[in-house]
Amino acid sequence: MDPIYNFCAGPAMLPVPVLTKAQSEMRDWQGLGVSVMEVSHRSPEFIAMANKAEADLRELMHIPDNYHVLFMHGGGRGQFSAVVNNFLGNDGRACYWVSGQWSQAAAAEAVALVGNENIDIIPIVEECDGLNTVVLPKCDEQQQYRYLHYCPNETVDGIEIFDEINCPWPVVADMSSTILSRQIDVSRYGLIYAGAQKNIGPSGLAIVIVRDDMLALPAMTQSAIMDYRLARDNDSMYNTPPTYAWYLAGEVFAWLKALGGVAAIEAVNSEKAKRLYACIEAHALYRNTVAHNNRSHMNVTFELSDDSLNDLFLQQAQARGLVALKGHRLVGGMRASIYNAMPLAGVDALTQFMTEFAKAR
Numbered sequence: 170m171d172p173i174y175n176f177c178a179g180p181a182m183l184p185v186p187v188l189t190k191a192q193s194e195m196r197d198w199q200g201l202g203v204s205v206m207e208v209s210h211r212s213p214e215f216i217a218m219a220n221k222a223e224a225d226l227r228e229l230m231h232i233p234d235n236y237h238v239l240f241m242h243g244g245g246r247g248q249f250s251a252v253v254n255n256f257l258g259n260d261g262r263a264c265y266w267v268s269g270q271w272s273q274a275a276a277a278e279a280v281a282l283v284g285n286e287n288i289d290i291i292p293i294v295e296e297c298d299g300l301n302t303v304v305l306p307k308c309d310e311q312q313q314y315r316y317l318h319y320c321p322n323e324t325v326d327g328i329e330i331f332d333e334i335n336c337p338w339p340v341v342a343d344m345s346s347t348i349l350s351r352q353i354d355v356s357r358y359g360l361i362y363a364g365a366q367k368n369i370g371p372s373g374l375a376i377v378i379v380r381d382d383m384l385a386l387p388a389m390t391q392s393a394i395m396d397y398r399l400a401r402d403n404d405s406m407y408n409t410p411p412t413y414a415w416y417l418a419g420e421v422f423a424w425l426k427a428l429g430g431v432a433a434i435e436a437v438n439s440e441k442a443k444r445l446y447a448c449i450e451a452h453a454l455y456r457n458t459v460a461h462n463n464r465s466h467m468n469v470t471f472e473l474s475d476d477s478l479n480d481l482f483l484q485q486a487q488a489r490g491l492v493a494l495k496g497h498r499l500v501g502g503m504r505a506s507i508y509n510a511m512p513l514a515g516v517d518a519l520t521q522f523m524t525e526f527a528k529a530r
């Protein structure tokens with residue numbers, strides 16, 4: 170059977186060795202004779218696994234000791250409200266930079282919770298020479314924001330912000346689709362969160378990396394399971410955590426460590442993106458509308474100059490085992506998501522198909 174390369178934006182493909190290992194231990198985890206899904210999260214075996222997953226993530230991302238790592242429920246979107254509820258109290262204000270669909274959605278949820286007057290929304294994408302370009306705004310030092318929220322990789326729009334952010338307020342970043350894809354300096358952030366289903370594991374789980382002093386900010390009344398302080402005080406086990414997702418995330422972290430860690434995967438990811446954008450540039454049939462410096466290394470969006478070829482493109486790609494290339498329903502066109510688990514061979518198969526398809530027109 171020819172390999173299937175799955176370019177889905179999320180839930181996305183998982184590393185094959187991780188799935189193979191999970192399959193082999195499905196009925197008998199650690200010699201217990203039962204699946205990891207069937208053991209208590211309070212058991213020594215589960216707690217040891219959970220601690221190792223956290224330790225591996227800390228090592229992969231060089232997370233400093235004054236940061237807590239929380240394994241939470243509710244995916245990426247769950248954190249849209251959690252951030253507001255945990256940090257804004259009754260009178261706090263925050264700033265949201267909007268660079269695409271996801272940061273827009275985060276800002277909208279913040280406004281819904283605390284009102285327009287407490288949330289300042291700043292669009293940061295401009296059109297320059299027909300290309301969507303991120304222009305980072307100057308920070309207004311007079312403002313007393315509890316945090317600045319932004320999204321370094323816009324999964325739908327294919328826009329990535331590679332610059333580090335300099336501003337006087339703690340930075341909160343939605344890294345759902347970029348976490349672990351390249352090296353970052355965690356110490357520059359007040360909080361990082363990520364839904365798991367792009368670069369970590371199964372959907373439903375969210376990873377939160379939060380600086381200790383942020384947890385002194387006044388919270389609003391909120392549901393216990395989204396309270397960062399309760400999560401910290403209970404080692405992310407205030408209630409039953411998503412145990413299988415936690416286990417698979419741990420397996421993904423171990424796989425990434427064995428590959429050489431984030432620096433090693435970053436090199437592969439850059440090469441994948443370089444080859445795919447080069448292919449798009451090489452053929453008039455394809456077009457990407459993002460400025461070169463902001464082209465996402467994880468979600469490569471492109472359009473066909475002739476829309477009527479979209480269905481044929483998708484059909485023929487599918488027949489070659491290249492699946493889930495259809496763009497997001499809100500923006501149309503095509504999108505190839507090439508997260509950590511996508512091998513270079515998958516991108517080469519895609520560029521070869523795209524080249525043949527363009528030449529046949």
Ligand SMILES: *Cc1c(COP(=O)(O)O)cnc(C)c1O
Pocket residue numbers: 179243244245246247271320322323324343344345346364365367372373
């Ligand atoms: C996928 C994604 C989300 C939403 O994640 P859910 O787990 O579906 O809530 C939020 N932000 C970004 C940047 C994403 O890519």
